[in-house]
Amino acid sequence: MSYHKILGFEREPFSTSPDPDFLYMSKEHEQALTNTLIELNLRRGLNIILGDIGTGKTTLSRKLIQELGKRDRFVFQMILNPSFENEKQFLAALVRNFNLPEGLDERSTLVDIRDAFEKFLLDGTLNRQKVIILIIDEAQKLTDESLETLRLLLNYETNEFKLIQIVLLGQMELLERIIKHENFYDRINFKFSLYPFDIGETRAMINFRIRRAGYQGKMQLFMDDAIREIHAYTHGYPRRITMMCHKALKYLILKNRYVVDQDVIKSIIEDEERLGWQKTAKVLQPSSNFWRS
Numbered sequence: 425m426s427y428h429k430i431l432g433f434e435r436e437p438f439s440t441s442p443d444p445d446f447l448y449m450s451k452e453h454e455q456a457l458t459n460t461l462i463e464l465n466l467r468r469g470l471n472i473i474l475g476d477i478g479t480g481k482t483t484l485s486r487k488l489i490q491e492l493g494k495r496d497r498f499v500f501q502m503i504l505n506p507s508f509e510n511e512k513q514f515l516a517a518l519v520r521n522f523n524l525p526e527g528l529d530e531r532s533t534l535v536d537i538r539d540a541f542e543k544f545l546l547d548g549t550l551n552r553q554k555v556i557i558l559i560i561d562e563a564q565k566l567t568d569e570s571l572e573t574l575r576l577l578l579n580y581e582t583n584e585f586k587l588i589q590i591v592l593l594g595q596m597e598l599l600e601r602i603i604k605h606e607n608f609y610d611r612i613n614f615k616f617s618l619y620p621f622d623i624g625e626t627r628a629m630i631n632f633r634i635r636r637a638g639y640q641g642k643m644q645l646f647m648d649d650a651i652r653e654i655h656a657y658t659h660g661y662p663r664r665i666t667m668m669c670h671k672a673l674k675y676l677i678l679k680n681r682y683v684v685d686q687d688v689i690k691s692i693i694e695d696e697e698r699l700g701w702q703k704t705a706k707v708l709q710p711s712s713n714f715w716r717s
């Protein structure tokens with residue numbers, strides 16, 4: 425029997441997969457999602473969400489896709505690993521992703537592919553009234569050439585709106601790159617950064633995931649002092665919180681205990697330190713202004 429069943433869960437509460445059902449909508453995650461949806465509806469073009477590793481970007485993108493999927497109006501594709509060597513490779517991937525078959529094969533030239541994509545954007549947007557959306561995760565991996573390709577795609581527009589909507593999700597280093605790329609930077613329509621959780625959000629996220637996983641028990645599984653300890657150790661990074669909570673529940677089973685208190689967390693941390701696996705997290709302050717105003 426799996427550990428979560430023994431503890432009274434229907435599903436694993438602290439898996440690290442980017443399952444949108446387990447995304448706790450903190451004020452910031454909510455703001456990022458709602459604003460992105462509004463901007464996509466308005467068809468203003470380029471939207472960027474930044475955040476350190478483990479702040480919930482990929483999970484948020486899954487949630488966004490879930491929302492987009494509810495309406496026929498949206499045609500969307502997601503690229504998970506945008507490491508393209510040149511413009512042709514990038515555009516060919518777009519054409520493949522959006523299922524454009526007609527007349528394109530290995531012999532097609534860059535111009536053929538560009539034309540086909542432009543035709544697709546024009547037809548989809550103007551004739552079929554669709555909102556065409558490209559979502560790119562791990563966007564810090566885009567080369568300068570790929571950023572330029574995206575910039576050119578944003579040139580397709582009518583007087584009122586862009587023909588393609590782009591959502592980039594990437595680590596903070598993406599910002600340094602695009603700041604240097606003035607032409608690209610100036611086109612950003614909506615920008616947002618995700619930061620680690622404060623203690624209240626950490627508590628709310630843990631409780632949310634516990635309930636989401638079907639825990640019906642009346643007993644509080646994580647004591648307040650444990651949550652404080654978790655927050656201090658993980659610096660509020662959702663991925664690290666998730667991993668710590670997973671270890672804590674496993675600990676309960678192994679040691680035949682019922683609640684996670686401060687001692688449980690301390691003892692896990694001590695074990696990690698003994699193994700030399702602990703890592704000092706890079707801490708971001710929500711007050712820092714990453715965006716050039």
Ligand SMILES: Nc1ncnc2c1ncn2[C@@H]1O[C@H](COP(=O)(O)OP(=O)(O)O)[C@@H](O)[C@H]1O
Pocket residue numbers: 439440441442443446447448449450453475476477478479480481482483484629633662663664666
């Ligand atoms: N708001 C949140 N609520 C619950 N879990 C979260 C939240 N944000 C991130 N997580 C969890 O943290 C882990 C890392 O999230 P992920 O989306 O992969 O981060 P990123 O893409 O920014 O590196 C996942 O297990 C995810 O479920």
Ligand SMILES: [Mg+2]
Pocket residue numbers: 481482483561562
């Ligand atoms: Mg990610």
